[in-house]
Each structure stands twice: as structure tokens, then as C-alpha cells.
Amino acid sequence: MVQIICSAKRLLMLVLIAALMSGCQVLGETDSGDGLMGTGDLGLIIERATGSLLVINTTSHSVISRIEGLGDLSHASVVYSRDARYGFVFGRDGGLTKVDLLTQSVVERVIQSGNSIGGAISQDGRYVAVSNYEPGGVKVFDSTTLELVADIPATYIRENGETAQSKTVGLVDAPGNRFVFSLFDANEIWILDMPDGVAGDKPEVTRFDAGKAPYDSMITPDGRYYIAGLFGEDGLSMLDLWDTDAGVTEILPNYGKGEKQLPVYKMPHLEGWTVADGRAFVPAVGHHQVLVADMNDWSLVDKIPVQGQPVFVMASPDNRRIWVSFAHPKNDVVQVIDSQTREIIRTLEPGQAVLHMEFTPRGEEVWVSSRDSNRVTVYNTRTLEPVAELDAINPSGTFFSSRAHVLGL
Numbered sequence: 029m030v031q032i033i034c035s036a037k038r039l040l041m042l043v044l045i046a047a048l049m050s051g052c053q054v055l056g057e058t059d060s061g062d063g064l065m066g067t068g069d070l071g072l073i074i075e076r077a078t079g080s081l082l083v084i085n086t087t088s089h090s091v092i093s094r095i096e097g098l099g100d101l102s103h104a105s106v107v108y109s110r111d112a113r114y115g116f117v118f119g120r121d122g123g124l125t126k127v128d129l130l131t132q133s134v135v136e137r138v139i140q141s142g143n144s145i146g147g148a149i150s151q152d153g154r155y156v157a158v159s160n161y162e163p164g165g166v167k168v169f170d171s172t173t174l175e176l177v178a179d180i181p182a183t184y185i186r187e188n189g190e191t192a193q194s195k196t197v198g199l200v201d202a203p204g205n206r207f208v209f210s211l212f213d214a215n216e217i218w219i220l221d222m223p224d225g226v227a228g229d230k231p232e233v234t235r236f237d238a239g240k241a242p243y244d245s246m247i248t249p250d251g252r253y254y255i256a257g258l259f260g261e262d263g264l265s266m267l268d269l270w271d272t273d274a275g276v277t278e279i280l281p282n283y284g285k286g287e288k289q290l291p292v293y294k295m296p297h298l299e300g301w302t303v304a305d306g307r308a309f310v311p312a313v314g315h316h317q318v319l320v321a322d323m324n325d326w327s328l329v330d331k332i333p334v335q336g337q338p339v340f341v342m343a344s345p346d347n348r349r350i351w352v353s354f355a356h357p358k359n360d361v362v363q364v365i366d367s368q369t370r371e372i373i374r375t376l377e378p379g380q381a382v383l384h385m386e387f388t389p390r391g392e393e394v395w396v397s398s399r400d401s402n403r404v405t406v407y408n409t410r411t412l413e414p415v416a417e418l419d420a421i422n423p424s425g426t427f428f429s430s431r432a433h434v435l436g437l
Contacts, residue, residue, distance in 0.1 A: 198245025345391030
């Protein structure tokens with residue numbers, strides 16, 4: 029009788045293991061033991077070299093599983109469905125992949141372009157938009173089925189009169205079920221207004237002239253200002269989404285005037301720049317500086333010297349500290365700035381080739397990926413000391429499910 033019971037238990041264990049292994053590689057525990065699991069403390073880490081994702085648990089500092097077969101993830105990003113169950117992964121090869129955090133599996137995958145550079149999900153969660161280099165433009169998909177809803181080519185007229193398509197960059201979601209993005213080659217900013225579900229309604233596009241070569245962008249937390257960084261000139265272009273009749277205005281003009289610009293090894297990511305205490309902290313292109321602007325009039329009030337060219341300039345959720353990562357060749361450190369004194373209070377060394385940082389929803393920790401050290405280091409944001417390390421294969425972006433409830437990510 030004892031032998032029969034042991035055999036039955038062994039069989040049940042094998043069945044459970046087989047079910048969990050379906051569509052993914054299980055690396056850790058998936059729940060607290062009652063068979064149920066929420067998604068609030070889950071997230072995804074991009075393993076860029078292998079085309080795979082790690083499903084992680086932020087509470088237990090653990091890797092739940094690995095999802096494979098997502099193509100070229102060399103410049104990948106993730107957004108989440110409203111219920112935070114599904115992640116939408118934007119790959120460099122034009123792949124749009126929908127993954128399920130609970131089953132740790134691929135739900136659907138489409139190759140929608142030849143070269144893409146990120147995406148966004150609409151305010152109501154119905155649409156997923158992808159920003160493309162080749163062919164230049166934005167494609168919008170149904171978030172449930174990944175069926176194509178709209179194809180918006182980024183066409184413009186060159187100086188010689190020829191019609192061309194521009195690379196699109198800096199795609200964000202905005203209030204009112206809108207997407208906003210920039211045209212790198214056309215020096216423009218477009219608003220894509222998606223229909224609210226009324227039969228016969230079609231997307232509408234509004235165009236604005238911008239500065240020279242917008243390369244990335246961000247939207248302020250209240251959804252009012254869309255700001256594009258400019259590769260072709262010192263300054264930024266800003267569009268007030270509450271008053272679009274005013275058009276695009278230039279802010280922080282000539283912030284590098286009189287200074288020698290250094291070679292740019294990696295473009296800063298404006299999506300990761302910071303608004304804290306009425307100030308905007310902005311990475312300076314071609315300078316070893318973090319710029320500080322007064323958000324009342326967008327005047328430049330300070331330049332904080334840092335150890336290299338900043339890529340991400342991010343505030344902890346309480347806005348007390350600013351975390352800065354850097355471009356090659358000094359990309360093995362992270363510097364922490366006090367937002368009030370604007371002084372560097374600590375230089376951390378998480379590993380080689382730091383590529384991304386992500387704060388837990390309430391800001392008690394930050395996860396820092398080090399590509400060439402094959403690990404993600406978790407820091408306590410109060411003590412600035414490491415509290416955990418996770419093994420990962422060439423990790424880049426870390427994206428927590430809390431992003432489902434944040435505008436513009």
C-alpha cells in the first residue's frame with residue numbers, strides 16, 4: 029500500500045512538472061504554495077543575446093522561468109496590458125510578441141516590420157502601437173488578437189521634392205487614447221488620435237514641425253508635455269498636448285554653447301529622464317552633465333557634472349534621489365544624485381556594461397542590469413547597498429508589471 033501511494037505521488041509530481049514546462053523553462057517557484065499567483069510583483073528581464081526573457085518575482089528576488097524564441101532583442105522594450113497579465117515585447121527585428129506572465133509562455137507573435145524601435149499601449153488598453161525604422165512609420169494592433177488595426181507610414185517630402193518615409197522614434201501613449209511620436213528624418217512630431225470604438229471612426233494624424241533630428245522623447249507624468257531630444261542641435265522640442273494650437277516650442281536652447289561636444293557613444297534615453305521637485309533632470313547629449321531645468325519656464329538652472337555621458341537619468345519614486353547610468357566606455361558604474369543639493373552622494377559599481385535600471389513600484393529597491401557581467405543587481409534605495417543578485421544572460425531592459433498603470437511607458 030505504501031508503495032502504491034508513493035508511486036501515485038511521484039506520478040502527480042511528474043504531471044505537474046510537465047504542465048509547468050510547457051512553453052517555457054521553469055527556474056524557480058511560481059507561487060506561494062496555494063496554487064494561485066498575482067502579477068503585481070512580477071516582471072520581465074530581456075536577455076538580449078539569446079532572444080529570451082526571464083520572468084521574475086520582485087518580492088522574493090527570484091527567477092520564475094525563462095521564455096525563449098523572441099528573436100532579436102538587442103534593443104527591446106516591454107509594455108503591459110491593463111490587468112498586468114500580458115507583456116508586449118517589441119524586438120529590433122520587427123517582432124511584436126505577446127507573453128503571458130502567469131503561464132510563462134508566448135501567446136502570439138507577429139513580424140510587423142523589418143526594424144522596430146519600441147512601442148506603447150493605449151490609455152484604454154485596446155491598442156498596441158509599434159514604432160518602426162523600416163519601413164518608417166507606426167503600426168497599431170489589437171491588444172487581444174494582435175490583428176493589424178492601422179498602418180501609418182511616416183511619409184514626408186525631402187528638399188529635392190522626393191517622397192520618403194522617416195524613421196519613427198520616441199513613441200509614447202498620451203491621454204485621450206492618443207499616441208505621440210517623432211520623425212527623425214523629417215524633423216516632425218505627430219499625434220495619432222485613435223478612435224474610441226465608434227463604428228466607422230478612423231485614426232487621425234496631426235503633424236507639427238520640430239527641431240533637427242529628434243532622436244527620443246518622453247511625456248511628463250501628467251501627460252501634458254511631450255518633449256523630444258534633438259540630435260542635430262543643442263536643445264529640445266516641446267509640444268503642449270493641452271494646447272496644441274501653440275505648436276512646438278524650443279526649450280533649453282544652446283545648453284552646450286561654448287563647450288566642446290564629445291563623441292556620442294550611445295544616445296541618451298529621454299524616456300528615463302526625471303521630473304522631481306519642480307525640476308527636470310535631463311541627460312546632456314555629448315556632455316558629461318545632467319541638466320536641470322525649472323519646469324515653470326523651462327529655463328536651465330544647473331549643470332551637474334558626472335563621470336561620463338549619461339544615458340538614463342531616473343528618479344526614485346519618492347523623487348529624493350536621481351540615479352544615472354552611462355555610455356561606453358565608462359558604463360560600469362551608476363551615480364546617485366541628491367535631488368535637493370544636486371550633489372553626487374554615491375558611485376556604485378554593479379558590473380560591466382550597465383544597460384538599464386528599474387525601480388520597484390514603491391521605490392524601496394532598484395534593479396540594475398549589467399550585460400557583460402551576466403547579472404542583475406538589486407539595491408536598497410535607502411542604504412544604497414546591494415541586497416540580491418540574479419543570474420541572467422546578457423541582460424538589458426528590466427520591466428516590472430507596475431508599468432501597466434503608468435502613463436507614457
